Amino acid sequence: MAENNVSPFEIKDCSVVSIAIGKHALNTKELFTQLLSVDQDSIYYHFWGKLLRTSFSTPEFNNDFAQWVSEQIHDKSLAERLSVLAPQDYPSLDELRQEMLDIIQSSLEQNTVLLYTNAQEPFYFLKLSMVVFDTSKIINEPKEFANFIDDLSYGSLYFHFVDARRRTKNHRDDFSNWIALFEGYDELIDMIVNIDPFFFSLSKLKERVSNIFRTYFK
Amino acid sequence: MLAELESIVGSSEIDHLVRLANFLKNKKIVHINSTKIGGGVAELLTNIIPLKHELGLDATWEIVVGQAEFYKCTKMFHNTMQGMKNQIIPDTLLKIYEQTNEENAQRLFNLLNEADFVFIHDPQPAALIKFFPNRKGKWVWRCHIDISRPNRQVWKFLKQFIVQYDASIFSLVDFARSLPHPQYIIAPSINPLSDKNKELSKEEIEKSYSEFNLDPSRPILLQVSRFDRFKDPIGVISAYKLVKKSIPSIQLVLAGGSADDDPEGSIVLEETLTAANSDNDIHVLSLPSDANITINALQRAADIVIQKSTKEGFGLTVTESLWKSKPVIGGNTGGIKLQVIDNYNGFLVNTPEGAALRIKQLLSDQDLFKRLKRKGKEFVKDNFLITRHVREYLTLLVILQQSSSNVVW
Numbered sequence: 228m229a230e231n232n233v234s235p236f237e238i239k240d241c242s243v244v245s246i247a248i249g250k251h252a253l254n255t256k257e258l259f260t261q262l263l264s265v266d267q268d269s270i271y272y273h274f275w276g277k278l279l280r281t282s283f284s285t286p287e288f289n290n291d292f293a294q295w296v297s298e299q300i301h302d303k304s305l306a307e308r309l310s311v312l313a314p315q316d317y318p319s320l321d322e323l324r325q326e327m328l329d330i331i332q333s334s335l336e337q338n339t340v341l342l343y344t345n346a347q348e349p350f351y352f353l354k355l356s357m358v359v360f361d362t363s364k365i366i367n368e369p370k371e372f373a374n375f376i377d378d379l380s381y382g383s384l385y386f387h388f389v390d391a392r393r394r395t396k397n398h399r400d401d402f403s404n405w406i407a408l409f410e411g412y413d414e415l416i417d418m419i420v421n422i423d424p425f426f427f428s429l430s431k432l433k434e435r436v437s438n439i440f441r442t443y444f445k
Numbered sequence: 446m447l448a449e450l451e452s453i454v455g456s457s458e459i460d461h462l463v464r465l466a467n468f469l470k471n472k473k474i475v476h477i478n479s480t481k482i483g484g485g486v487a488e489l490l491t492n493i494i495p496l497k498h499e500l501g502l503d504a505t506w507e508i509v510v511g512q513a514e515f516y517k518c519t520k521m522f523h524n525t526m527q528g529m530k531n532q533i534i535p536d537t538l539l540k541i542y543e544q545t546n547e548e549n550a551q552r553l554f555n556l557l558n559e560a561d562f563v564f565i566h567d568p569q570p571a572a573l574i575k576f577f578p579n580r581k582g583k584w585v586w587r588c589h590i591d592i593s594r595p596n597r598q599v600w601k602f603l604k605q606f607i608v609q610y611d612a613s614i615f616s617l618v619d620f621a622r623s624l625p626h627p628q629y630i631i632a633p634s635i636n637p638l639s640d641k642n643k644e645l646s647k648e649e650i651e652k653s654y655s656e657f658n659l660d661p662s663r664p665i666l667l668q669v670s671r672f673d674r675f676k677d678p679i680g681v682i683s684a685y686k687l688v689k690k691s692i693p694s695i696q697l698v699l700a701g702g703s704a705d706d707d708p709e710g711s712i713v714l715e716e717t718l719t720a721a722n723s724d725n726d727i728h729v730l731s732l733p734s735d736a737n738i739t740i741n742a743l744q745r746a747a748d749i750v751i752q753k754s755t756k757e758g759f760g761l762t763v764t765e766s767l768w769k770s771k772p773v774i775g776g777n778t779g780g781i782k783l784q785v786i787d788n789y790n791g792f793l794v795n796t797p798e799g800a801a802l803r804i805k806q807l808l809s810d811q812d813l814f815k816r817l818k819r820k821g822k823e824f825v826k827d828n829f830l831i832t833r834h835v836r837e838y839l840t841l842l843v844i845l846q847q848s849s850s851n852v853v854w
Contacts, residue, residue: 242465242840245630247621351618353630358843360464380457 233408235365236401238379241386243279243355245272251349255300255341258292258350259331267320268354271393274314274323276355278429279385289425292327292350299346305334313425315392359386369406369415373444376437381429388432389424400424402436415443447499449638454832462832465839466500472561473582474504474842477553479519479569481508483702483734484671485633485761486566486589492636492831493838500835507553509570511545516708518542522568522603525596527675527756534599543572550576562842565610572606583611583845589633590758591779593619611845616759616780629841632783633759634834635768635825640737642768645745653742657728663694664808667747669740669765672701672713672731675756677776680797682720682727684753687801689726692808700730700743744769749807753800757781764829767791767821772814774803784829790820 248269252258262270273291288294288310297306308330317323335341362383366372376384387401395404403419406412418439424432451459474497478486490506497504518538525532550557550573557563557573561582565571567589574584586607592600592615600622607613607624614629615621621628635642654661666685670676678699685697699717701710714731721727732739744750750766751774759780766773767784773791775781785791792803807814 240461240464242461242836242843244837244840244844245618247615247618247628247630249621249623249628348619351621353618356627356629356840356844358465358468358840360468362460362464378457380461382461 233405235367236405238362238364238366238383239359239386240362240380240382241357241359241390242382243276243357245276245353246356248352248354250352252346252352253349254343254345255296255302255305255331255335258296259328259335261352262324262328262331265352266354267324269352270320270324270327271314272354273352274312274425275389276353278389278424279355279381295346295348295350299348299350300341300344302334302338302341302344305331305338305341308334313423315398315423315425318398320393357390366405369409369412370444372402373440376433376440379433381433384429384433384436388436415439418443446496446638450496450830450832453637453826454830458832458836462500462836462839465836465843466497466502468843469502469839469846472503472842472846473559474502474562474564475556475560476504476506476564476566477509477557477570477573478506478566479509479511479516481506484707485759488641488761489633489834490566492634492639493835496636496831496835500839505556507556509546509549509573511549512541513708514538514541515545519569520708522599523590524675525599526568526592526603527590528594528596530596532596534602539602543575546570546572547576549573562845568603571603574606574609583842584609585612585614585841585845586610587614588620588758589616591617591620591756592622593617593779595622612841614841617783619779620758629837631834631837631841632780632829633761633764634829634831635761635764636831637768641741642765643741645738645742649738650742650745653739653746656739657698657730657743659696659698659728659746661746663696664692664748665696665698665746666749666751666804667698667700667743667766668751668753669700669744669762670752670754671707672710672717673707674709674713675754676701677753677755678713678717679720680755681751681753681800682717683797684751684800684804685727687798688804688808691805695804695808696726696728698728698730698743698747700728700732700740702732702734702736740765741769744771747771749774749804751800751804752776752781753794753797754778754781760784764825767829768825770818770822772807772817772821774800774807784824786824788817790817790824 250261252261286294288306293306293310296302314323391401392398403416406416422435447459476490480487494504494506521534558577559581563584564587566587612627614631616632618630668681688695718729721729744766750771752760752763754776757779763773763775763781763784767790773785775785775793777793777795785793787793794800
């Protein structure tokens with residue numbers, strides 16, 4: 228047991244591989260139709276998967292749906308409206324799905340040209356398959372994070388800081404949830420919780436999280 | 446190898462591989478393709494198998510062997526699966542294909558029947574699975590070619606075997622088909638330590654100038670690939686001729702080897718030599734399949750690398766050239782689209798005219814040339830090195846072992 232009888236924080240790592248789910252869309256109407264029934268895991272992939280997969284490092288928009296609508300359908304307005312969606316702002320992926328459907332439907336109603344604009348490259352729906360494993364590394368007290376984050380693998384960072392948001396009841400990262408078990412770290416927790424991982428690559432995210440811990444515990 | 450790779454990708458990536466490999470200890474993994482020499486698949490396996498061994502895995506690599514008619518049939522598969530029209534494969538050849546697979550199944554029976562995981566690469570050995578009704582392990586079909594628009598008759602024939610696998614792997618989601626098992630998307634990779642990609646001395650690079658009569662003071666355009674119609678060597682010569690009108694100093698090198706399983710290579714080489722029409726600045730090099738250091742030197746000696754394929758499963762030469770900080774002009778097709786990002790590390794083109802325009806632009810605009818050179822290596826390091834590739838393979842095996850799409854240990 229660590230300080231305050233809190234169990235140590237066990238560092239996990241994860242590895243992922245993409246799976247094609249056999250659905251695609253050639254235009255906005257088809258995107259709408261497929262979104263009605265597509266597996267939640269696929270919605271998750273197209274919002275967060277960019278962090279762990281082979282890809283161009285800085286696409287113009289930060290989710291795959293918006294990027295495709297911009298590149299292939301050439302509808303910048305719809306792309307902007309889709310790109311502003313932050314998945315962590317929604318209690319569930321189904322509510323995020325509903326919001327996307329509303330936005331796309333309203334675009335289709337306002338701009339009928341969209342009904343006939345076909346993409347050169349279809350939107351292919353994918354999902355992630357994930358293996359999670361122990362690293363046998365543990366943290367006993369919050370201050371140990373200050374020297375630990377720099378050595379964290381991207382898989383560990385993704386699992387604890389990004390994927391945690393769909394696993395935890397309060398949709399927060401694992402670090403702040405564990406630190407909250409100790410007394411007197413409210414300011415640190417606020418700083419961690421305020422990092423929005425949606426706008427960073429994993430390398431930038433690591434730098435930011437590391438800076439917060441280092442600054443706080445210096 | 447692991448220690449050297451660690452100096453490139455970092456210790457956490459290597460630690461990650463070791464941990465994944467630990468879940469697969471004592472498991473027998475077998476890879477099967479149709480040649481040990483020549484072509485991208487043989488090269489990938491040459492790199493991947495030793496790395497798996499260093500990770501403590503029991504991995505072996507075997508090939509299927511056949512007579513000339515078998516390779517004729519599988520070359521027709523290759524062409525028609527990549528969309529070549531007006532080609533009908535006679536039933537006699539299809540029978541030879543199945544018979545050859547049956548003979549190879551008998552030869553490899555104990556190894557494959559008892560293996561925990563079997564990777565079958567491409568269509569050549571795909572029918573093997575039919576002869577292992579009581580196989581112990583999980584079988585994965587790894588497709589390296591672009592089958593986004595296959596000939597329906599040929600796909601229907603091959604599909605009867607593919608559906609029996611536990612999973613498929615494609616390089617791009619665009620190539621995935623309607624199949625009753627999970628289809629994983631895993632891009633290929635290069636080994637930065639191999640003879641093809643390791644750092645070379647200035648002397649080794651300069652040797653290629655004298656060896657192939659190239660003038661280092663004039664721009665060199667290079668395409669490295671087998672002599673295969675889908676690689677469009679004739680289109681490259683057309684682009685070169687268009688550039689030559691305004692940049693007469695340009696030199697073109699078309700360097701290719703042959704693969705044991707490709708009976709059409711010599712015909713396409715002849716066509717290429719005819720199109721070159723004895724132009725002294727076009728160097729058509731038919732290199733032996735082990736000329737890896739020569740290819741490495743040529744890629745480093747070149748100013749611009751072109752890969753003007755009209756169909757391409759992935760195109761490892763693109764990644765190899767980006768790793769050497771060369772801007773790449775690639776055909777807007779298949780796996781090349783995954784590697785060349787327009788105006789970031791090269792350009793995607795659809796026609797010889799498009800290629801000519803981009804060659805002229807790069808040779809005229811030094812700022813653009815330098816900017817694209819800088820991005821290539823970083824992009825490969827982040828996305829296309831062997832460590833990422835093996836990590837995804839091991840992840841897939843752990844998932845298959847547990848028969849679940851998500852695994853928590």
